[in-house]
Amino acid sequence: MILRDFSYKDFPLQTYDKIRFCDTDRQGHVNNAIFPAFLETGRLEFLYDSKNPVNGEGCNFVIA
Numbered sequence: 001m002i003l004r005d006f007s008y009k010d011f012p013l014q015t016y017d018k019i020r021f022c023d024t025d026r027q028g029h030v031n032n033a034i035f036p037a038f039l040e041t042g043r044l045e046f047l048y049d050s051k052n053p054v055n056g057e058g059c060n061f062v063i064a
Helices: 032-047
Strands: none
Touching: none
């Protein structure tokens, strides 16, 4: 397997999330329980991207 360095330019979709004070411990480490919330932000940005929609008009997603 060949590994290479990636940069932000290698990814067509980018999003940002704000880390709140309650997401960290006293040393500033992010709590492991918060990472699924970060993934949810990315998932929503991907599924509902207005420039490149994944779903057709009138369609919705259900994750079960």
